[in-house]
Amino acid sequence: KRVAIFLSGGGSNMRALVEDMTGTAQEDHPARPCVVFSNQVEAGGIAWAKARGIPTEVVDHRPFAGDRAAFEQAISAALAPHAPDLICLAGFMRKLTGDFTDQWAGRMINIHPSLLPKYKGLHTHQRALDAGDRAHGCTVHEVTAALDDGPILGQASLQVGCEDTAETLAARVLKLEHQLYPAVLRRFAAGDRSLVQLNG
């Protein structure tokens, strides 16, 4: 399976996915990275992918001034030559419309830094702290038209300590993301949608 990875920032999840697909244990991996895509010209993840010889594409969302349909058409055009079978969203900070998610239904997954269905959207770590949650973590799910929704494929959880802040939680959860996302992609790309559960 050919995988396109979408990001908007540093791309540490993208790096974890690529390293799992191209590293020493790649022999039995059912997927390969075919392109790294970003809406941010300056995204650190784009420079990293280029340096690794992975094709990259950038479509800046700003000139589209809120015309999501035109932005998504430009994304599709940029992806086409790379012929992806699957899309992994990895810190991609633009909402996608139902037109795009329908085209990729069952073939696009996302990682989100909360134990969904809790805390869709932003500021998940602070919200978990504010709620006094004892457990927190991250989720990989299939992407549907609704934000941070869709069938759950995997979750990794940790215990919140009394000394934790939003910053320490973000760092602890991000480490779990780097374990969870590659584990889920391996199964998903092989057509296995059974739940992956990790404890950190």
Ligand code: GRF
């Ligand atoms: C991760 O926490 C991801 O779950 C969230 O954005 C962050 C991206 O980090 N949606 P990175 O770019 O993969 O380092």
